[in-house]
Amino acid sequence: MQQIPILKIGRFLLVSIQIDLQDQTVVALQEDLADSIVKTGARGVIIDISAVDIVDSYIGRMFSTIAAMSRLMDAETVVVGMRPAVAITLVELGLSLDGVRTALDLEQGMRLLESSLGDR
Amino acid sequence: MSHLLRSRRDAVLGRWVELVTEGTRGRMTEGEVRSELTELYGLVEGALTDPGGTTAGELRAALADISRSRARQGFSPTETAVAVFALKRAVHENLDGTGGDAAYADFIDFSAYIDELGLATFETYANAREQVIADQAEQLLELSTPVVKLWDGILGVPLVGTLDSARTQVVMETMLQLLADTGSRYAVIDITGVPAVDTEVAQHLLKTVMAARLMGAECVISGIRPQIAHTIAALGIEFGDIVTKSSLADALAYAMRGSGLRVLSGTDA
Structure with a gap:
């Protein structure tokens, strides 16, 4: 099973998904991420999915789950770089990703997190 | 019948061109019609002499080309099909009535063959028009959605x-x-x-x-x-x-x- 790397950038964690997601990978990612947030005391999580071109409802729900989980540990989640085709698929599946913030690219995602954290 | 087409070529072809030119109501000159029909005439003649030969296929292809171009030029279905059916009238007027029953039966066969060709023309025409409509719908879709x-x-x-x-x-x-x-x-x-x-x-x-x-x-x-x-x-x-x-x-x-x-x-x- 492939592992998805979790990188720390300043106060944030960056998860860049470069592979086709399997259900097992997703479960492992959620556990790893929860551990990392606690270990690093990160205030935000950025999930970069610009390389993902296939999603299903399970993966769609993963974003909401990660967001809910991170919020409990006082970290905000931003999903960045979603491709148009993926966005259309998620809408057609009826998933609105409640509680997840989105940005067009990594840079805007970082800015969004910075501004929402303010100087807390 | 192919004998008649050959022996009275000028008279039949001339009358056919005349009838078709009339039908296009000035949208095509007599010269254009003549060059188109002379080619067809040759093919019809060949197809009648040798019904199983390659000429029959060529004739259909030529007719398909003509009806496609007519469809794109905006001719009505009648105007397109009449071009083929007019040949019957041109031939009929040139029958001298000496052949008796045999010639009559021959003409009926010929007529059925022309009808078949006319219907084929019609079908190609309809297909070509549908293609035009599909193309336009696609263009419209592209035109109407700028960002x-x-x-x-x-x-x-x-x-x-x-x-x-x-x-x-x-x-x-x-x-x-x-x-x-x-x-x-x-x-x-x-x-x-x-x-x-x-x-x-x-x-x-x-x-x-x-x-x-x-x-x-x-x-x-x-x-x-x-x-x-x-x-x-x-x-x-x-x-x-x-x-x-x-x-x-x-x-x-x-x-x-x-x-x-x-x-x-x-x-x-």
């Missing part, structure tokens, strides 16, 4: 005409792709040119807005005219927390404010 850049980070999508599923799909894809390509944070969908908004159209708009939101961009819908606002309210369509503005200018102002831009008049600066 323009209004400002740095602000895209405009002026929608004109009726929205259906196919069009919304194209609009949605083009807009989302451009949002991703340009990194724009705002998209203004202007529906001033949309004549009517029903639950289906609203549903399409909502989906587009949701998809844009998932990508991290915000959509503003503008150009909602009073009657449309009335319809939307009467139908009980919920636009939820989607920002709607009455004019494109308001929407642009909103998007600029959101991007942290401020418009100053010359005297303020």
Whole structure:
């Protein structure tokens, strides 16, 4: 099973998904991420999915789950770089990703997190 | 019959050209008609002499070409088919009546063959017209869904005409792709040119807005005219927390404010 790397950038964690997601990978990612947030005391999580071109409802729900989980540990989640085709698929599946913030690219995602954290 | 076509070639062909030229009502010159029909005449003659040969296939191909070009030039179906049927009349007028029953039977056979060719022409004509319609529909779809850049980070999508599923799909894809390509944070969908908004159209708009939101961009819908606002309210369509503005200018102002831009008049600066 492939592992998805979790990188720390300043106060944030960056998860860049470069592979086709399997259900097992997703479960492992959620556990790893929860551990990392606690270990690093990160205030935000950025999930970069610009390389993902296939999603299903399970993966769609993963974003909401990660967001809910991170919020409990006082970290905000931003999903960045979603491709148009993926966005259309998620809408057609009826998933609105409640509680997840989105940005067009990594840079805007970082800015969004910075501004929402303010100087807390 | 092929003997007659050969021996009275000039008379039959001349009469045929005359009849067809009359039928085109001046849209084709006699010269054009003559060159087209001379080729056909040769092929018909060949096909009658040797029904199983390659000439029969060539004849059909030539007829198909002619009816396709007629369809594109805007000739009516009758005008196209008459070109073939006129040959019967031209031949009939040139029968000298000496052949008796045999010639009569021969002419009936010939007539049936021409009818068959006429029907084939008709079919090609219909297919060609359908192709024209399909092409036009596609062009219309491309024409009617532009996405323009209004400002740095602000895209405009002026929608004109009726929205259906196919069009919304194209609009949605083009807009989302451009949002991703340009990194724009705002998209203004202007529906001033949309004549009517029903639950289906609203549903399409909502989906587009949701998809844009998932990508991290915000959509503003503008150009909602009073009657449309009335319809939307009467139908009980919920636009939820989607920002709607009455004019494109308001929407642009909103998007600029959101991007942290401020418009100053010359005297303020």
